[in-house]
Amino acid sequence: MLFITALTLVWFRQDLRLRDNPALTYASERGLVIPLYISDTDCPEHFVPGSASKWWLHQSLSSLNDSLNGQLHCLKGDASKLLIEFIQLHDIKSVVWNRSYEPWQIKRDTQLKHALIEAGINVQSFNSHLLWEPWQVLKKDETPYKVFTPYYRRGCLSKASPRMPVEVPKNLQIEYFPESDKGLDSLELMPDINWHGTIEKMWTPGEQGAANHLSDFLPDGAKEYKNKRDFPDLGATSKLSAHLHFGEISPNQVWYAAIDSLNGNTEDVGLDCYLSELGWREFSHSLLFHFPHIPQKNFSPKFEHFPWRTDDNSLKAWQLGQTGIPIVDAGMRELWQTGTMHNRLRMVVGSFLVKNLLIDWRKGERWFWDCLLDADLAANSASWQWIAGTGADAAPYFRIF
Ligand SMILES: Cc1cc2nc3c(=O)[nH]c(=O)nc-3n(C[C@H](O)[C@H](O)[C@H](O)COP(=O)(O)OP(=O)(O)OC[C@H]3O[C@@H](n4cnc5c(N)ncnc54)[C@H](O)[C@@H]3O)c2cc1C
Structure with missing residues (x-):
């Protein structure tokens, strides 16, 4: 046959x-x-x-x-x-x-x-890549949400639960055409200069590395998350953002693993707080989908003529972690050495650049884009606009970290 x-x-x-x-x-x-x-x-x-x-x-x-x-x-x-x-x-x-x-x-x-x-x-x-499609979570009048809490609590959580994850296909059979494969090195992704020594020791990109980070974080991570996530020195967050960005793990796997770690008790305040961070990831994607100009233009047009300062020396000092403000410099050096930065420090250094130095948030966004291992167009643009006070649901202009 x-x-x-x-x-x-x-x-x-x-x-x-x-x-x-x-x-x-x-x-x-x-x-x-x-x-x-x-x-x-x-x-x-x-x-x-x-x-x-x-x-x-x-x-x-x-x-x-x-x-x-x-x-x-x-x-x-x-x-x-x-x-x-x-x-x-x-x-x-x-x-x-x-x-x-x-x-x-x-x-x-x-x-x-x-x-x-x-x-x-x-x-x-x-x-x-997402728990809910951006076009599925809309307000009653069919327009997109601009404020996180109603987006997540009223929008996302009232929808059907996210899809359950599926296993690796059982009988995966591959057809390979060697003449049509130029090889990984032909993509020229590796840097010419070796600046990645420390980063290499700290991170294991790939599906197994993602699974390891998830299992290191759980079972206690979600429960403890609300109490510990504000302290950069504790390193108590899940460290999954780059793995999620490249899709080495799906948000669905993380969502259900976190819920399982508390035996399904979604009332737990730690778990609720952790799941809502995945909600912020969804919210950023929703904003980018509905407002595709946010990586480059102020979400709020009233900032279009804001007189940002041009000050290359201060910008350079900020980038190199040489501002003289210890917590800012610690965050910026962490970024340079490790390719990442704790969320609370991202907020502090972002606030310092925009609200103390009065430098355009887009300069910070570009630096992060180049240096962050988890650089993500949706999360990075939405977060910078939030910090700058120019975004949707943003920190008000007078709030300075
Ligand atoms: C100025 C600024 C720039 C940022 N740029 C990025 C970026 O380029 N890429 C990126 O993934 N995150 C970005 N963030 C969001 C956040 O800081 C990181 O996702 C988080 O620090 C990653 O650490 P974690 O995986 O341990 O997160 P956890 O605290 O364990 O959170 C779990 C997951 O939720 C998601 N998440 C958490 N907080 C946020 C948030 N505020 N917005 C969107 N998603 C979130 C991430 O996917 C994260 O892996 C930025 C935040 C700020 C203030």
Whole structure:
């Protein structure tokens, strides 16, 4: 008997994992899976990942490639063009991916989806990055929420519970075309200068590293979260933000693992507080989706003519952790050495830059974009605008940390 097995191309993007990956699950249930990652050089300059993110991405892809027995196809160039060429060359009739939410990605994916459908290709996209889709959580009048608490409590929590995570596909069978794989190094993500020595010792990008951080944090982390999260020296937060950004773990896995760690007691104040931080992640994505200009323009137009100071020396001192204010400098040096910074310090250093030095929040946002391992367009822009007092639901202009 002749078996014809369906071939499905899985376009990996910000979902660099095998567990709880809806696109991969769908593809593996159809038959053979062709895993592909494309470093998209058509990305507008402002959104090109920063140096720290590139380092993490390289490691994460390497880890994913290992999990796929070295059969992840890697390409660099115009993603839409390369993807179409790839499917034509290998006569692929089905393409799947998990959705990304940066405005340029939404535009690219929408156009590509139409082109593929017109060419008779089966295209499916899935949600693997957010607990609730941004277009599903709206106010009664169908407009987006601009204030966190009603967004989360009235909007998100009144919706159906987030999707339950699924396991690694049982019979994952991969089709590999060596001639169509340029190799991970061809993406040129690793820095030329070796500045990442300390970072390398501290972080393990990839699905296993994410799972390790989650299990280190739980079982007590969620319960203790509310009491301890305000103290940077305790290191009591989950350290999952970069893993979540690159999709090495899904928010659904984190959400349900945290709930399980308290035997389902969602009334627990620590757990409620921790889950609401995942809610802030959702809120940032919702703001970026509905207000795609927030990475570059003040959310509140009244700040458009604010007279920011131009002071390169102070900006440099802030970047290098040499302002003379110990807690600010500690945070900025932590960022430089480790590629991360505790949330409370991000607030302090952000407030210092914008409200003490009166330097435009976008200068801080760009520095964070380049240095943070967890640099995330939604969280970074929304958080900077919040700190600056220019954003939705922002800290008022007179509140200085
Ligand atoms: C100026 C500024 C810039 C920031 N830039 C980023 C960024 O580029 N990328 C990023 O992921 N976070 C950013 N944050 C949010 C937050 O500081 C980090 O997510 C958090 O410190 C990561 O540590 P953790 O994983 O231990 O978080 P935990 O405290 O354990 O929280 C769990 C998860 O919830 C999410 N989360 C927590 N707080 C926030 C928040 N305020 N906004 C959105 N999501 C949140 C993260 O995914 C985090 O991993 C920024 C905050 C500020 C004030």
